[in-house]
Amino acid sequence: MLKIFTTQLQGHFNRIMEQEELNMEDGARILAQSVISDGAILVHGFGEMAAVATEALYGAEPLKSAKPLFTNGKINEVEDVDSVLLITRFSTDEEAIKLAEELRSKGIQTVAISAIVKTEGERTLEKSVDIHIDCKLTKPLIPDDVGTRYGFPSVMTALYAYFGLKFTIKEMVEEFE
Template sequence: MLKIFTTQLQGHFNRIMEQEEMNMEDGARILAQSIISEGSIFVHGCGEMAAVETEALFGAEPLLSAKPLFTNDKMNEVEGVDSVLLITRFSTDKEAIKLAEELHDNGIQTVAISAIVKTEGEHTLNEVVDIHIDSKLTKPLIPDDLGTRFGFPSVMTALYAYFGLKFTIKEMVEEFD
């Protein structure tokens, strides 16, 4: 079963790498501009995506100029020179959409990572933010004997997209220096 999981996960990573490369580059450009302009990158992970936020803020190699978007459940002050990295499981996350709309209304550039879920008549996160990176994972990876699926590594796919952004930001900032 682990072999199936690994194969399926590698397939998702490959699709992200191949299909989201331009979005990663464009998103990294927005976030790198904040660093170069001596602003901050405010990071927020909704639900389990707090793991990506934790990695960005406190990991072995924190994201340059990263700060939490919320402190004690209150949004920190975000200025025009700053940008936001918003991570959630699905593009239909109402909390994330509302937050992205508020940031947009305040003129704050926002990059988001989530799996795009197609809906009719409803706004999705990818329609609201400046740049969206599709983490591609909309259903569990492993089929069982009854045809149902399990194994939903949403944090792993989001972390993969995050590291793609982070590495590209690093390259851009180093080129600027």
């Protein structure tokens, strides 16, 4: 099973790398502008994606200028030079969409990471943010003997997309300095 899981996961990583490179660059440009302008990158992960926000804020190599978007359940002040990074499992997450629309109405540049879910509705996260990075995982990876699937590593694919974004931000900031 682990070999199947690894092969499937590597395929997702490759698709993110190949298909989301331009979005990562554009998202990194927005977030790097905040770093260069002495602003902050305010980060928030919904549900299990709090793991990605934790990595960005408190990991071994924190994202430069990163701060939590929320403290004690209340949104922190977002300045004009700040930008926001939102991470959620699916692009149909109503709470994430609502927050992204609120940030957009205030003129706050926002980048999001989530798996795009095809939907008939007009309200999706990728339409509510400035740049969206699709982490591609919409169903479990491993088929079982009866045709159902299991193994849904949403945090792993979002972390992969996050690190692609982080490395690009680092390069841009270093070029500026």
